[in-house]
Amino acid sequence: MNLTRRAALAALSVTTLALTAACGSGASSSGGGADISVGLALSTLNNPYFVELKQGAEEAAAELGVKLTVVDAQNDATNQVNQVQTFTTQGVKAIIINPVDSKQAGPAAKAAENASIPLIAVDRTVDDGKVASEVTSDNVQGGSLAAIELGRATSGGVVHLQGIPGASATRDRGFGFEQGLNSGAIKVVASQPADFDRAKGLDVTTNLLQSNPDLKGVFADNDEMALGAIKALGDRAGKDVHVVGFDGTPDGIKAVEDGTMAATIAQQPKVLGRQAVEQAVKAAKGETVQQVVSVEVKVVTKKNVAEFKK
Amino acid sequence: MTTATARTGVDARKILSENGALGGLVVLVVALSILAPTFLSTQNLINVGVQAAVVAVLAFGSTFVIVSGGIDLSVGSVAALSAMVGAWSSAEAGLPGPVALLLGLATGVAAGLINGAMVSFGRLPAFIATLAMLSIARGLTLVVSQGTPLATPDVVTFLGSNLVPQVPLPLLIMLVFFGITGFVLSRTYAGRSMYAIGGNEEAARLSGIDVRRQKLVIYALSGLFAAVAGMLLAGRLASAGPQAAVGYELDAIAAVVIGGASLSGGVGRAFGTLVGALVLAVLRNGLNQLQVSPFWQQVVIGVVIALAVLLDTLRRRSR
Known part of the structure; x- marks a missing residue:
């Protein structure tokens, strides 16, 4: 028991030291x-x-x-x-x-x-x-722009892949997206969470395709989930199903270039x-x-x- | 138990008593087939199998650890690190794909060996040793990737794709690892010592098992399985992500426990773990198809986990 405790303490102090060292080097870099x-x-x-x-x-x-x-x-x-x-x-x-x-x-x-x-x-x-100052990009506006862009690319039933339930980016982008929907001919047939995660985006889209085989579009609260959705859609991505992501990450930009992603809302x-x-x-x-x-x-x-x- | 009752219900009882979670899985599948018309299609069932694969392989590795009375919290992070090392080796260091794959798998084994050494030679509680590794491996994943996803080599991407149409490789790999796990647990010295150590570590030591060495083997196996799971996950996405597999260790532990293993060690089987992983995958698939509100999904998952284990406990007690 004593030994275990001492070993644990030793490990803890080593970690703390290592962490302090790591932080120190980060701080002095600039x-x-x-x-x-x-x-x-x-x-x-x-x-x-x-x-x-x-x-x-x-x-x-x-x-x-x-x-x-x-x-x-x-x-x-x-x-x-x-x-x-x-x-x-x-x-x-x-x-x-x-x-x-x-x-x-x-x-x-x-x-x-x-x-x-x-x-x-x-x-x-x-x-x-x-x-003193707020430096932000407008997530609500971005969500609306995404809805407009998706409405431009396609019409019919679309799926909304949501971020982590309750996170502010999920709330704001979702709110903006729903506002932007009024202007287009698209209709949300399912909204499900995929937690901003690419693997979950793949699984959730795969599952939703079973219940909505004639899906026309996907809006994902970030590019990672959108890329997962594109994986799930396979050859259909960019042809009869249009995907719009959010963030403009390098992988997302590349998917737009390849034509598998219709659009992404790039933040800077x-x-x-x-x-x-x-x-x-x-x-x-x-x-x-x-x-x-x-x-x-x-x-x-x-x-x-x-x-x-x- | 009298001979009479044993004779009348021997088959059903035997199957149920050995595979308690199977009952839960059957109930779940029947309920979803009624509620969601598209659930019971061949394609959807294949999807469920593919979606279960990553957690199942992680959970097979965790079965070894849990049967031996330990716990491995690091498997999600180790999976991510292994996949990232594999992707980095090919995408950044320019090594051939198969070499990169092997380096990734070796990373998993190395992480497992360090876990095992901390537990057996360092005498750290498994919970703490692997919690430390959870953090270390995740951190190293970020260091290696510099925070951005990397493309996987073709051989890894192949692991995550279809062998022929309708036959996904992740599903087959899951079944192969199910077989390996069953074989190791029941037919090998290492497997038998896992039960012995989990049942009574002191007795195992006194009966001549080198407990320390076996623990190294156990955690190394868990690390290797985590690495394989990481490759499957990355292969499915053709990309290794720095945030991949966060929290998967809890899914793996849940799958093992739903499958009837005891967290105090000595009990657990490969088939149970497979069923446990399928329960989780079926549930997530069904929640999507039923379009359950995101806020309620986590509640439902938690309730089903609790019910599945409760069912198993009650069944054992009534025996």
Whole structure:
């Protein structure tokens, strides 16, 4: 028992050390003799989209010569509150938060406010709390654009693949999509969750094809699920069934180019990350910041796909 | 139990008592056939089989661990890491597909061996050792992939596709691994020691089983099966994702337990696990076809898991 406990403790301390080392190396990567230090609390790095957002932020930090510390909440809202609290004790001059969930980011905002550190929200808003600047792309508008684009590509019964039930991106994109439906000749025959996951997108679409064999279209709340749906549709994708995704990830853009995806709603995660750092630096220096920075979402179709290839 | 009762109901009772979850599966299938007209088509049943394959293979590996009284929480992450190493080796490092596949499988075995070493030589509780590996393997998946999905080599994509039309390879691979699992559990020294260790570890040690070495074998097998499952998942999508198979370890454990295994060790069979994995796949398929609200789906899945295990417990008690 004692041995087990000691071994567990040893393992724990090793992990902690390793983690500290890992964090340390991440923090020092973008030094540049800066006296301004900015914290970036990301919701997750488990998604190419947020990896791009981080890259945009790091590029901007390097150009502006500020020190950027990045932490990842692994999609856990409580974890994120702790991370923001930790930032307040580390002497950062501004905090950028990419909330795990807009509705659960209140305590994090409170922690920053109590420490008098300006808070910048990126990609998702903070519903309940004071922020100096919001840098977001409009998910509701994106959902509506997706519905319009799908209505342009096809008419008849379509399926809506939803993200994680209750997540803010799921709510906003779904809400926008339903609003956009009014303008077209498409009708939603099924709405089922596939949790933003490609494998689940494949399975759920396969299942829905059984009960709706004459399906005409699919709207997925993100490109990963849309790519799963395309797998499920096989040869039908892009021919008699049209798929619209969301995010404009490299794989999604490629599918649009190949013609298997009718369109994707591209956000510009790198621009989001860059703008957030620019606002954060302004706030840290006590300059005026722009309260709302709206980064455009763009409909990517085969016509304009070349602009989005990297 | 008297000879008379045993004689009258021997067949039905034998099948039911050995395969409690089968009853649950049958009830589920009958109910869905009535509620969803398209459920009982050949194509849909094949779909269910394919959709069960990844979790089933993970769960076969977990059966070894659970029978021996352990637990492996790392299988989902190890599956993702193995697939990612395979994809990276071919897409980024330019190695030939089969080599990349083998490297991926070796990654799974290595992760399993580390789990086994932490449990047997480090004397860490299996829960903690494999929880640590869950995090390490997921993190390494992100490190290797840099957070973006990578295309899988052709040989891996082949594993996830149809052998001939209507005959999906994942389904066949699931059945092959079902056979391997049954064979290992009942016909090999390693398998028999799993039951012995799970039944009473001290007694197993005293009777001459090298418990430490067997645990290495057990967790290595679990890692290998996880790697195979990861390849199947990535193959089906032609892409290895950094966020693939998150939470699958819980599905695998649920499948094993629905299949009648005991989390305290010593009990469990390959057939039960197969049925358990099918129960989960049938359920998810049916929920989609019935278009149950996303908010209720998780509730229904939880209730069915609880009912399936409860049914099994009651049946055992009444025996």
